[in-house]
Amino acid sequence: MAEFRMPSLGADMEAGTLVEWLVKPGDQVHRGDVVAVVETQKGAIEIEIFESGTVEEILVPLDERVPVGTPLARLRLEGEGAEPAPRPPPSSPEATAALGAAPEGGEPKPFLPLARPGPAAPAEAELRPAAERILASPAARRIASERGLDLAALTGSGPGGAVISPDLDRAPAEEPRVAGPRARPGLDLDAMRSAIAGAMARSKREIPHYYLQHTVDMATALDWLAEANAGRTPERRLLAGALFIKAVALAARRFPALNGFFGTKNFEPSRAVHVGVAIAIRGGGLAAPALHDADRLSLGELMDGMRDLVQRTRAGRMRSSEIADATITVSSLGERGVEALYGVIYPPQVAIVGFGKIVQRPWVIDGAVGPRPVVTATLxxxxxxxxxxxxxxxxxxxxxxxxxPERL
Known part of the structure; x- marks a missing residue:
């Protein structure tokens, strides 16, 4: 039997509120399945399970705020038999006597009172079976709550039929319906800014940063990108950001002192390279979910992963592993016109890489000066x-x- 616990979703997280169970006792689950939604200062996070088995018992009901590490559910692992049903208490003096009877030729056994039963599992209605769940992004939930709309009455156009923000604009405003009791507020940007402020203050207070910058000639990379994109449709084209992330991932694999986590006292290098991608959220928030095993992905897979992360992060649909697993972070403000940025390390990581805007600058090539596209990379x-x-x-x-670039 294993316990599924409230995960830590960053160094700044102390507790989370369980807002939705996506499983119920008796359900089969597999490693990587999303089984719950937890609301934190970063928003509503989809929580994955890391072992396969059967949900034996739900321990925490909805809307309860619990500290990191609190058991949320009990899981019977694959290969384990079901726990035997508890023995009923004796119903007669004869049965009571039988419990204390001695085996043949032995001493009488002492009578052991039955253990006090623990708290009952949440009622079936509280677990919200899959057929009754309303799939919706946290932003859509917030807007629906503000407008008094019933999410169950809307047709979703998001992934899996989820209700997303644009769907609410098509709802009839003249006939608002009261949202159900499970409607939750969406992303609280004030709370997110508070969480970011706490993490960054801790980082600058506890981590002795050093900074370096280097200017990279991008002419060869951009020529290769243009050629590679010539046969791609617009939605499948590669961006320079995919090259940046892949180069950082491969460099992090080669220099493990920059890839991992600083624990209570010591540094723990990571064998995997999970690159956190800094994503700006409309309204002023920021998140850096991880692209898992970025060093092993092709550029096409990286580009697909980046698009998916941006879409889901801005829709408030990040997963717990994406928040907690990043081993090094890449940030870029090039699209904002910034030529260089110097990031603050997100603990417990030990490095952050920044890329600015690709600009034309005078460059010396074979003794001659000419224009060249360059980018400033910082560490x-x-x-x-x-x-x-x-x-x-x-x-x-x-x-x-x-x-x-052809080798990335």
Missing amino acids: GADHRVSDGHAGALFLAHIDKLLQE
């Missing part, structure tokens, strides 16, 4: 784990990789 790293020498080699390796 913010934890001096407890690495130093400027390692950081410089890391940035130089990213440069080298971007000069050979």
Whole structure:
């Protein structure tokens, strides 16, 4: 038997509120399945399970705020037999006597009172069976609550038929219906800003940052991108951001001191490279969900993953593993016209890489000066784990990789 616990979704998270169960006792679950939705300062996060088996018991009802590490459910793992039903209490003096009877030729056994039964599992109605669940993004839930709309009366156009924000604009405003009791507020940007502020204050207070920058010639990479995109439809085209993330992922694999987590006292390098991608949320929020195993993905897979992350993050549909697993973060403000940025490390990570806008600058090639597209790459790293020498080699390796885009 295993316990499914409230996960930690970042160094700044202390507790979360369980807002939806997507399973009920008796359901089969597999590693990676989304089984619950938890509301945090980052918004509503889909929580995945990391073991396969059968849900034995739900321990936490809806709308309860519980600390990180609290058992949420009990899981019977694959291969384990069902727990035997508890023995009923004796109903007669004869039965009571039988419990204390001695085996033949032995001493009488002491009578052991039955254990007090624990708290009952949440009622079936509280678990909300799959057939009754309303799929909707947190933003849609918030807007529906504000407008007094019933999500159950709307037709969703999002993934899996989920109700998303544009669907609410098509709802008849003249006949508002009261939203059901399960309608939840969406993304609280004030709370998110508060969480970001706390994490960044802790980072600058506890982590001795050092910063490096390096200018990368992007001419070869951009020429290769143009050729690679010539045969692609617009929605399948690669962006320079995919090259940046793949180059960082490969460099992080080569320089493990920049890829991992700083625990209570020591650094723990990660064998996997999960690149956190900083995504701006409309209204002022920020999240950096992870692209898992980014060093092993093709550029096409990376691009698909980036599009999916941006869409789901802005719809408030991030998953717990995406929030907690990032081993290094990449941030870019190039689309905002910024030529360089110096990021703050998100604990417990130990490095963040920034890319600015690709700009034309004078560049010396074979002794002659000419215009060249360049980008400024920066590194913010934890001096407890690495130093400027390692950081410089890391940035130089990213440069080298971007000069050979066909090998990414």
